[in-house]
Amino acid sequence: MEALLIYIAKSCSLMLFFYCVYYFLLRKETFFNNNRWFLLFGLIVSAVLPLLNYTRVIWIDAPALGNSIQSSLMEIPEKEVSTFNWSHTILLLYGIGFLAFIIKFAIDFYSLNSIIKGKKIQQQADFKFIDVSENIAPFSYFEYIVYNSSLYTSSELENIIEHEKVHSDQNHTVDVLISRLFSIIFWFNPIIWLYKKAITQNLEFIADSEAAKKLQDKKSYQYTLLKITTHENCVAITNHFYQSLIKKRIVMLNKNQSKKKNSWKYYTVIPALAAFVLLFQIEVIAKEKPQTIKETTGETKAVDIYKIHKGSTDAELSEIKNKLKEIHSVNFEVSDIKRDAKNNLTSIKVDVTRGKQQAQSIQTGDQTIKDFGVLIITDQKGNKTIGIQTFEDSKSSKAKTGVSNNITTLTSDDDSKKSTDSKIIITNNNQNTKIETNVNSNSNTSTKTNSNTNSTISTIVTTDDNDAVTKITTSNGKTNVAFSNGSSKFSNTQESPLIIVDGKEMPSTFDLEDLKAQDIKSMSVFKGINAVSKYGEKGSNGVIEIETRK
Template sequence: MEAVFIYIAKSVVLMLLFYCVYFFLLRRETFFNSNRWFLLSGLIISSILPLLSYTKVIWIDAVPNLNTNIQSALLSAPEKQTSDINWSLIILGLYLIGFIIFLLKLAVDFYSLNSIIKGKKVKQQADFKFIDTPENIAPFSYFEYIVYNSSLYTASELENIIEHEKVHSDQNHTIDVLISRFFSIIFWFNPIVWLYKKAISQNLEFIADSEASKKISDKKAYQYTLLKITTHENCVAITNHFYQSLIKKRIVMLNKNQSKKRNSWKYYVVIPALAAFVILFQVEVIAKERQQTVKVSGETKSVDVYKIKKNSTDAELKEIKEKLKSIHNIDFEASEIKRDSHNNLTSIKIDIKNGNQKTQSIQTSSETIEEFGILVITDKEGKKKVGIQTSEEGKTSKTSKVAVSKKIKNTKSDTDSDQASDSHIIITNNPNSKTDTHVNINSFTSTKTNSDTNTDISTVVTTDSDSKTLTKVITVGGKTKVAISNSGKNNNLSGNPLIIFDGEEMPSTFNLKNIDSQNIESISVFKGVEAVAKYGEKGSNGVIEIESKR
């Protein structure tokens, strides 16, 4: 509904622009035929131009994830109370009432015209059809029909009238009248359209007077005929009728000297105004995030990030596919795409293939998916690695991310049982759910999370045939995340991982055992592509972020 109101407002502005140019600059000029096309062009442009727009893409740098704090605050703000009255429907109802009334008036006028023409004797002469009617009405023309009452005029007067109406019929002025009439019905609420309609009808009379006077020897007799016709007040609304109320203006224009050609510059005044309208209102600016490129100091490594958001369009997904293929020779396919009524993504499956490495991400949601990205890391030798970057939630939702690359102990009771395989498990705990997580350097212990069963799920699966690894990440409801990585060989972090405690980098001798687990707010572990993307070369052995309960 808002789009309709915007269209109407733009159309009214354009119509006002053309009318003002005509009224202040052109109506006193004798360029009658040029004025005709100028006025018609104004109606057509005012109805079409608001529908046309030019899309301008502005590339911006990716916004840091810290902005999610602002987004979270905005989302949590109380919604404004909406009024029970739907003003859009009321306005639409009022418009339709007026539209129907004027449409019915048009139907009545057509019926009146048909009753005058139908059944009458028609005299054909060249391309004209003459009807001599006994009714006391003003002479008029309707396409090829010219209707008059010969008993009301002398022979010379009738000759003047017929010459005038022949001009209307020959130049198809009826089309102009109908166009202006239809516009006055559609935009009946706009006072400018009624002035515009009057200007069109008046200019058509100027044309007919000018052309008819060239074929008549006695111009004064023609003007007297104009005055005589003013006594006949019965006119057919949708026709070109000889009588118009502005007789004085018509006589003035008949005796006016021809305008000089140099005055035609006035028509071009509208061009810069239209250009300004297009620039101000018809250029749609779309901001797109520029692909992130992280240069690691001292090396020629880089990490490229291609973001997929909830409102990513099919065209944007296609653009990501083309860039991954052309820049990195990586195959990208998006399938199982589902959207809601607002065209936001609620489900998507991503398949990525980089040589022997394959990565798959499946996201489904009862609302909209969370933002994620395709990461491509290039080392100094030009080798590519690809991964999935998920949105960081640690700051806004105060979730806990825990990852340990040692043996796993699952406590379903008071007895612990060791698993034989080496694995990584990452669990993100919702602080609102009843979950206790205990961490130490050699084991991982967790209890079941009391979470809602009707949650959204996303899965990321990465396989690498060279190292025979399988990594699976499951996201439940955007709150609980479990990532399991199994391998035929040990997947532990090589070397000493980088430790960040409360935002500060700890020395390599820092011992995690010195931290009281009860004082830990959250722990996040980053490996591989994600670690390098965030911390550069220092994160090549992995990164452990720890936040205390301050």
């Protein structure tokens, strides 16, 4: 809905701009044919230009992998308040107006067909003349020229026919239909009705000017214009001889030709359109540069992230596949691709393999996918570990049951490694996050999400052979924990949460650094209403429950 409103705002603004240029700069000039194409060009540009977007990519430094637990606890999502659905109301009102004008358009076509159908047609060159008995103003519709000869003298009829021949020969009916179509689509915009009137009036200026060149008596032609004003019945969606503002037509008929140097006025739209494109039609997309992580032991690891988002095209996915293969010798396969009407991804399955390492991400459902990326972690010795990283904000974790099922796994092929690694199991249930650590001799990292949510959690675990340094990062925007050299690093930059160790409430001066990583059996994080309902007002800043191995 927001995209539609933005499109309408841009389109209506362009229509207003072109109409103002015509009204203030071109309306009094005698460049009638140029004005015709200018007005039509304005309508087409107003409809098409807002749809054309240029994407510019800028590269930014990637943020740090971890934020403090405390910072994430402060990000308690606000309760959604049900409000009146204005989108449906606006669409309903627009639909009613659109349907009314469509019906009016159909009635006009029926009226036109009833006049032409069954009448005797006289073919002359490319024109089809129909002499009717109804008291209606003369009009032309494509090659048809309709009039009532009994109402005019021979000289008046000659003037009328010359005028209508110009309309028919130059296909002015197309202009009338285009302006009518735009007035139906943008019926709510008052500018389109002024724009439609300007197009119709300019077509009459063209026909008057061309017809007067072929007639010897220009005054007789002007008298014919005045006489036709007595006919009140006009057929819609046609070029009819009668038009209001007869005085303006006569004034323009007698006006001297405009000087060619005044044609500079048409070029005033160029800088304005260029500014419109630069300001509104260039979309800037920020992409993160590959990260380099330095651990506490001094070892440097490069982390390359190949991001996939809802707008990723098949060509971009193919480019990621080629880069992963060429640079990292990683096999990247995608399947189960589905897209919505806007060509955004709603379903995708990604399988990444390198030797015995496997990583997989599955997202399915009616909604667009959540951003995620393929992770390649390279250590100082050149060993590579693959994984999946998600990019999720706190609001998007409010998923509906059954919308999608995302699974991310990461396994290591280095079975010969003898260091003490950790196995991490993370479960996400609304605002609760639980992290359990168990000693395991093999390097094995697994991350999963609850099948009833729409978020994916990625975990990276690194271990140092000598110092048993373990680093855990969950990318669901909720929890980040780091254990280094047997100590837990914790930031106290905001109000401290309530800390419970083995069922006992710790004082506000308690420092998590007093706990060693190997002594922690499990850690649970509670936020928002869950924390308050369990611990009362003391849990308003969040609660961390820690169970030790002792």
